[in-house]
Amino acid sequence: MTVLEMIDPATLAIDVNVRADVQLDKAFLDSIKEHGVIQPVVAHRTEDGGVHVLYGQRRTLAAVETAQPLIPVYVVDSLTEADRLAKQVVENDHRQALTDHDRAEAFHQLSLLGVSAAQIARKTGAKKTTVETALKVRANDTATKALADGWTLDQSAALEEFSDDADALACLQEALNEYPDRFDHTVQYLRNERETARLLAEATAEQVKAGKTVVEAAGYQMPEHQYPHALRRADGTPATDDDANAVVLTVTYRNDISVRPVIANWEANGFTLQEYYGGPSSTQSGPMTEDQKEERRRVIKNNKLWDAATEVRHQWLTTLLSRKNPPKDWARFTATTLGNYGNSVAKATAQKQELAAGFAGMPEPGYRSYKDLIEKATTNPNVAVLAMMFAAHESDLSRDSWRHPGTQAAYYLFQLQDWGYTLSEVESIITDHVLARDAEAVAAHEAPEGPGETFEDVHAAEGELTAEEDQYADAS
Secondary structure, X not given: OOEEEEEOHHHOEEOOOOOOOOOOOHHHHHHHHHHOOOOOEEEEEOOOOOEEEEEOHHHHHHHHXXXXXOEEEEEEOOOOHHHHHHHHHHHHHHOOOOOHHHHHHXXXXXXXXXXXXXXXXXXXXXXXXXXXXXXXXXXXXXXXXXXXXOOOHXXXXXXXXXXXXXXXXXXXXXXXXXOHHHHHHHHHHHHHHHXXXXXXXXXHHHHHHOOOOEEOOOOOOOOOEEOHHHEEOOOOOEOOHHHOOEEEEEEOOOOOEEEEEEEEOOOOOOOEEOHHXXXXXXXXXXXXXXXXXXXXXXXXXXXXXXXXXXHHHHHHHHHHHOOOOOOOOHHHHHHHHHHHOHHHHHHHHHHOHHHHHHHOOOOOOOXXXXXXXXXXXXXXXXXXXXXXXXXXXXXXOOOOXXXXXXXXXXXXXXXXXXXXXXXXXXXXXXXXXXXXXXXXXXXXXXXXXXXXXXXXXXXXXXOEOOOOOOXXXXXX
């Protein structure tokens, strides 16, 4: 039963509300002061006779603030605590958007009442994954504080994910402070680093268990250890893998473990260097210089940043293609790709159909996934075409791209940036280099003077930059 009553707002009790920060802005207060509360507040009467507000916390507080003598109140039968909280989430989202902190707190309160994540999602209309993430965040003090301080749910979830790693937490804080738009790139980089460390730890344990000695590096990077092909035995014959007394472990960009036999402390064990690896007649000898070490560290770091950026970029492309409509100027982008980078399209069509299908949202894409995609009656053909264009450009990108910035890579990244993608630090090396190289490209990209006179037209001819050969090209 529902009864409309006029009640003094100062006598109303406000139940625990999902909104942590009630925003009574001046315009809202002025409206209540002049017109009063027009839409009735919803409340229920308790056994002791008190009236508790269910919906309309802001209206009630504003009425008290502006000294309204009476406000209209619908007094209804008491709802269950779970339904009250769930309906407040829905009501508040339709009125004034809840913060991520408000929403997570509501989900937490519901969970304390024994409501499962699936039930919370069903009651509030939230995604189950969002509810689960919020509950994880709310269970962690560091992440909960960040959420209360204004971090988004996803950002706070990253803190929860790395809560046991002080260095990672500091890195995330720095990323949010210094370059918040690249926060996702930082998170992915940290995830990759953690996975690499895990794989190396497992592989090292296996090698030690098998009686092997594991060293950090060999060859030019750590001259006291050498790969067998660089050494001679005491009798002058070439060393082989059978002479190895240790191994070097590395994680490839495919997350495979590479195990390379080495001869540790080779000089003390009676081996000598082959001439072309620094022996008596060689002009190449001695350890790496400090500049060489710094360059190697830069290459390794940027390669890892590139791997992280690739994962973030691919996820962004998938999200872009999941939207109802394709991005602006997608047809021109497609025409430019076909006209200027046809070889890439041909290669992608022949070899990267699985990648294109993944961009289009096909679950567990396989060899026939793209064919299955275009044969589905419900498939938007524009999505299928654009997915293949993305696959064409992506197939021409690699770890080498940031070291040898090319026109095609720059054009592609510029286009993604125009559509809302935030370039990572290592991706920006490509675009910055090309812009600095060619002032005409800047003008064409930022202010085209006429039809067809665009960035891609100025750079229609393909070609890579001339650059010194980088001896650390395969650095992991």
